Amino acid sequence: MEQKIKLLKIYDMLVKESDETHPLSTYDIIEKLAKQGIKVERKTLYDDINLLNANGFEVKQTREKCNMYYVEKRVFDIAEVRILMDAVQAASFITPSKTKILVDKIATLAGPLKGEVVKRNIAVFDTTKHTNENIYLNVFTLNEAIINHKKISFEYFRLDARGRRVRRNAEKRVYTVSPLATLLSGDNYYLVCVTDSHPDVISNYRVDRMDDVRTLPQDIKVADKFLDFDIRKQKKQLFGMFLGERRDVTMQIDKNLVEAVYDKFGAKTRLTPYSDKYRFTAEVQISDMFFGWCFSLGSGLKILAPREICLLYRSRLLDRLKELPEND
Numbered sequence: 001m002e003q004k005i006k007l008l009k010i011y012d013m014l015v016k017e018s019d020e021t022h023p024l025s026t027y028d029i030i031e032k033l034a035k036q037g038i039k040v041e042r043k044t045l046y047d048d049i050n051l052l053n054a055n056g057f058e059v060k061q062t063r064e065k066c067n068m069y070y071v072e073k074r075v076f077d078i079a080e081v082r083i084l085m086d087a088v089q090a091a092s093f094i095t096p097s098k099t100k101i102l103v104d105k106i107a108t109l110a111g112p113l114k115g116e117v118v119k120r121n122i123a124v125f126d127t128t129k130h131t132n133e134n135i136y137l138n139v140f141t142l143n144e145a146i147i148n149h150k151k152i153s154f155e156y157f158r159l160d161a162r163g164r165r166v167r168r169n170a171e172k173r174v175y176t177v178s179p180l181a182t183l184l185s186g187d188n189y190y191l192v193c194v195t196d197s198h199p200d201v202i203s204n205y206r207v208d209r210m211d212d213v214r215t216l217p218q219d220i221k222v223a224d225k226f227l228d229f230d231i232r233k234q235k236k237q238l239f240g241m242f243l244g245e246r247r248d249v250t251m252q253i254d255k256n257l258v259e260a261v262y263d264k265f266g267a268k269t270r271l272t273p274y275s276d277k278y279r280f281t282a283e284v285q286i287s288d289m290f291f292g293w294c295f296s297l298g299s300g301l302k303i304l305a306p307r308e309i310c311l312l313y314r315s316r317l318l319d320r321l322k323e324l325p326e327n328d
Helices: 006-019 026-035 042-054 079-088 096-110 112-118 137-148 231-237 255-265 289-297 305-323
Strands: 060-061 067-070 150-157 165-168 176-186 190-197 205-208 210-219 246-254 272-274 277-285 300-305
Touching: 006 026, 006 042, 026 042, 026 067, 067 277, 079 096, 112 231, 137 150, 137 176, 137 190, 137 210, 176 205, 176 231, 246 255, 300 305
Parallel strands: none
Antiparallel strands: 060 067, 150 165, 150 176, 150 210, 176 190, 190 205, 246 277, 246 300, 272 277
């Protein structure tokens, strides 16, 4: 039986333990295989390497005191591995312990030596990490339910002033929802879903705030208007995952804010020149987070329509001004 998986074992060994600066000798490979209960002769190993190369599994060979073998071509190059590692380091929803495990796994994609070099030079992000160690399990359960078109249930909590978990909605602690997608927004990972209690709106829940996530036997059931749900469109509409009424809003911006608009709504946003400015219309969810984004762009952005949104934005700004202390 071990002979049937010998080729797989050889290639897996070379992928994980070799590169152009750290090749494995014929004797290294034979010894490592022997420890796994697989006996191979030197001549047979040559034939095995040739068979791998003949079938598209490229193994490089150099000659020193004996033949040396390594795998050079990998699924991910160094730049791609570094990007993945930095993304994990910067992600708040991944706990410190899970971050270390995942970074170690990603490093192996670059090969044994290069992976260690990349790990030693990785950036240390000043990121506040969450503490829910069930995040992996939650993500797995949620995505399995989405794939299998099943409802889920979960408990939801918040943190009090002492950092302790407090159940949200104590009178009805278990939420039953039809999951639509998982979405990374800002520093957090969210479940986008339709709840049984509010079937006419899209709801969002932080995955790191979920406990006891379970897949239910019932099939997902949503209103017809959600059957063509597009997660890409949802991402553009959302501001900090706060719920709000969806509206088409027309805005005017100074030319120096073009990139800020593209960063939020995508490079395909249609900008129409107007004098020395640009105008555009985007579908957004009206919320304090949307108004906060508008305010962050200062006088360079102006909401033009609908009029009631303009008045609502003005009202929110006046409310904030009233809260400021007066000068003595």
